[in-house]
Amino acid sequence: MPDDKDRPAPAQLPGQPRRRPQMVDIARLAGVSVATVSRALNGHPEISIATRERIAELARSLNYTVNAGAKNLRTKGNRTVAVVVPRDPAAPQPISDPFLLAMIGRLADALTSRGYDMLLSRTPADQIAALHASGTAVGIVQLGQWHDTGSLEAAARAGVPLVVWGAPLPDIGYCCVGCDNREGGRLATAHLLEQGRRHIAFIGDLSTPEPAERWQGHVAALQAAGLTPVPALHLTETTDLAHTRDTVQRLLDSGTPVDGIVCCSDILAIAAMAAVRAHGLRVPEDVAVTGYDDISWASHAEPPLTTVRQPIEPAADALVAALMQQAAGEVTASIVLPVELVVRRSSSRG
Amino acid sequence: MPDDKDRPAPAQLPGQPRRRPQMVDIARLAGVSVATVSRALNGHPEISIATRERIAELARSLNYTVNAGAKNLRTKGNRTVAVVVPRDPAAPQPISDPFLLAMIGRLADALTSRGYDMLLSRTPADQIAALHASGTAVGIVQLGQWHDTGSLEAAARAGVPLVVWGAPLPDIGYCCVGCDNREGGRLATAHLLEQGRRHIAFIGDLSTPEPAERWQGHVAALQAAGLTPVPALHLTETTDLAHTRDTVQRLLDSGTPVDGIVCCSDILAIAAMAAVRAHGLRVPEDVAVTGYDDISWASHAEPPLTTVRQPIEPAADALVAALMQQAAGEVTASIVLPVELVVRRSSSRG
């Protein structure tokens, strides 16, 4: 006797929650077979209205819900998508980027409205394939490419439905949905140049792809104005808000002329503005600042922040749509969404 | 296209993903039974090192991962927790509250580190029991009580492991983890009174429990100072940032004296400060403002925001710990975490 089904069940031992009802219980009570219950609950047309309603009522009164795991096993179905924000086990950091968090919220809605469950996972990139191989998720949305494009390529090649939020790099072997970073960097810098700024700093870590592309746009805009980037004006130390603030402080202290700062996120911009003020300078009169993302409070900052808006809701929809296509067996091309410069007071003397 | 049909299928027809390997495949290749594979993969001690490694290697090379659904079905195991932010189907709103989003990020970490998957769900409160009944999740963390305490009580009574982020209401039939809202409201108001403010507005919607408790603390502090709340100074219209801004504007326009504003969230405070400035008044000189939550940018706001900190990481840990206890059959009492007033420039002339 392999399984212990004959063991007398304790009535209601505390700590032994009552067994959840299952189909066989409904069947017994309704005086029909489990097959009939299954058909009734799944709305098969051959079941008579009477029995169908009797069964539905029974299920309701017992708080019965079909076991999703067993159903999936049998039908090979799956209605779960994993949204992955990789966590580096060597340097674990909580998810704190407001843009990413807002994206997570939007993805939850986009997936819910399509009838999917969303698994929020912190699996490192080299293990995402297992989420699919184990049947946990039909597909994966990864937020950010970070430094591990190799694992992403491998997963995609192995047939894992996968869409990545990030810049579509040339010759990349997986589907990306991202914004036009080069244009974003160009727009911000060109705008500051139009405002008469000539000593423009850039804050962003070029070791990740998106800031690197924005930097290219930044340089292009400078060159179009006959300028070249000044190494001292490129700040890559952006681990956290306090750190960024220090870095900007040091730049201002160094005496290097600065009259504008292009930041790769709105939170970096907030830290930069705080540093500028701490230095006794005014935003935008002395130093103009631009952010990136247009997160919700950017327009309520003081001064309201000029920023490059990444359209978060269309992005979330595009990510989910592409993933659904892949799950249906189609091959999807990467998508580049347009960005938009939102001019507010942090950058314009007017 | 006459020949199309008979052409031999390409190795990797798009739309026909190759069948995922399963245990029987490994067994066949290794020349052993599936039981042996199962034991090897699960680290049973009785399997010889040699076969165990051979099997592990085989599994790796085939990208095989044990099917989680089948395993759960057999073992009655489940390593998924649902985190629910209810969505009102009548008035669907995306998750945009930064505090809630930050909490979601922290919960993801807390659950991951305990070896659980996190399902982020927007199920309405009256359906959360199904997440458990269907075996989708071992338990539920709901963020916010909103207006549906009845459904929560029903779920808890039905034996669903459930922990709610929110104020433990008296005689409530489920486990809450929340902060001391009454004390939070009291601290903020008492602080403004100490600063010499006498006309203190309060922004918060009393139809939800947490702001209601903060209001009690607010009133208590006023009374301790010999004051009584002025109805005109209580603003409940807090649907979004722009709306809040308008409401505060109208209050200032009305001529009602105001020299302090206690807000039930940091984003409300940001909107309030913007309104004050738009009215030509200064923060904190003319109007002192306090927020609630201490989200990450509160200290970088201009002026930096005085706020009541809710300890988000301990809260996430407490939510998860309580849920684990319940899943283990224990009964858990509600937990009230202490709050802390963080004084910054938005409230103090100094």
Added chain:
DNA sequence: TTGAAAGCGCTAACAA
């Protein structure tokens, strides 16, 4: 219209 029975991919009791 309904029931009997097989089997989804896996684990574990029992036997060898």
Added chain:
DNA sequence: TTGTTAGCGCTTTCAA
């Protein structure tokens, strides 16, 4: 140390 076998809760032929 390994294989045989039953069965987790469900859906779906096939037969009645």
